[in-house]
Amino acid sequence: MNQIAWVPWLWAFLFFAMLFLLGISSQFGLAEVLCTCIYDTFPSTKNRHLSVASCVCFVLFLGGVVMTTKAGIxxxxxxxxxxxxxxxxxxxxxxxxxxxxxxxxxxxxxxxxxxxxxxxxxxxxxxxxxxxxxxxxxxxxxxxxxxxxxxxxxxxxxxxxxxxxxxxxxxxxxxxxxxxxxxxxxxxxxxxxxxxxxxxxxxxxxxxxxxxREDWGEITANESKSSISPASDNDVELEKSHASPPPSSTTASSNLYKIRPIEISSTTSDAWNPSTVTARPGKSH
Structure with missing residues (x-):
């Protein structure tokens, strides 16, 4: 790099920056592959990304220490x-x-x-x-x-x-x-x-x-719908509380986003009284 006449320090900086980025990108890729394998094998570790990544990087560091000794080459x-x-x-x-x-x-x-x-x-x-x-x-x-x-x-x-x-x-x-x-x-x-x-x-x-298994790659319509349609806790409780047959997929998906009605109680006076307004949960269909 010193032989370059025009700004040699800049080219030296770019060269070593390239080496650093190449090494660190390879490190990210390798560590992420190992972490993903651990997450898939042990699902309880999915919420511990920092701990798993730290352990993986530490083990890889120990494996590479021997390469830094005099006999490392x-x-x-x-x-x-x-x-x-x-x-x-x-x-x-x-x-x-x-x-x-x-x-x-x-x-x-x-x-x-x-x-x-x-x-x-x-x-x-x-x-x-x-x-x-x-x-x-x-x-x-x-x-x-x-x-x-x-x-x-x-x-x-x-x-x-x-x-x-x-x-x-x-x-x-x-x-x-x-x-x-x-x-x-x-x-x-x-x-x-x-x-x-x-x-x-x-x-x-x-x-x-x-x-x-003949059905290993098949996903039923209900499983597919449940995997992409968000359901709240109220919908789950509502489904458990009723013994009626399950609704169709179209009706079920529409009920998830249905605005619950507001009922205004009738009074003897024609004036509207805010205290008489009560919220009623949506009925199941």
Whole structure:
């Protein structure tokens, strides 16, 4: 930056500001993903955003402290080469097998078309979001290519010595590297074990773990209406207090926003008396 003749300090400031913003934006994205997973897994933490985010950032900070030591560049090299590459390919091919051959590619395409709609022309049937091009890639091309990459990666990592520049890593570092490669895969047996315990607790057969509910993606009209129509406490109490059949969806939604009438009691005098005005709750229809 000092070689720039025109305002070198400005370009140096912009360069390091770019590095800072790049790092902090990546930090926000990673922390938000982890926090969202925690919120979805443990719903009781949804109202504790500050505590959850602080714990996540603190754990990530502890994991990054080792990178700031004198040997940090060597640990970073191991993490960079072995942390995500092997496990990512394994997870991708397992996901392809699960979706295409266990869940069924027909069921998956049916789900996609329920969201995107059916293809409208020949081009859409071949290259559309649910066309034959993606079906062939998911079922045949991608699994074959990823399998070849996995075999090549395993052979390459077994033959190539772990080095950084001219420095030769010790033998124990290879065990650390392979451990980092398989750590992300631990989530699969852990999730399976947790689901087995959950199904036994609710006394459901374990075979249901591999079964797909036919109505998993369906939402009834009443559930959809209740999710978008705000109902007050008075409406809930009013519904519980009457044993009459439930009103139609149109009538129910209109009652939520109906202005409650004001009744003026009749008096012997023609003059209007404010003390005789009483509010009467709206009647149910």
């Amino acid at each position: 060597f640990y970073f090299s191991i993490f960079n080469d072995y942390c995500a590459s092997f496990a990512l390919l394994i997870l991708i091919i397992l996901e392809l097998i699960l979706v295409c051959y266990i869940y069924g590619i027909r069921n998956y395409i049916k789900d996609l078309r329920s969201m995107f709609g059916p293809p409208k022309n020949i081009f859409g049937k071949i290259f559309g979001k649910t066309g034959w091009y993606f079906i062939i890639v998911w079922c045949a091309v991608a699994p074959i290519c990823i399998s070849v990459l996995i075999v090549h990666m395993v052979i390459d990592q077994l033959k190539v010595e772990l080095k950084y520049g001219s420095y030769q890593f010790p033998d124990w570092s290879m065990y650390l590297a392979w451990f980092l490669s398989v750590v992300p895969l631990f989530a699969i047996p852990i999730a399976l074990f947790a689901n087995v315990i959950h199904f036994r607790a609710i006394k459901k057969p374990l075979k249901d773990l591999a079964c797909v």
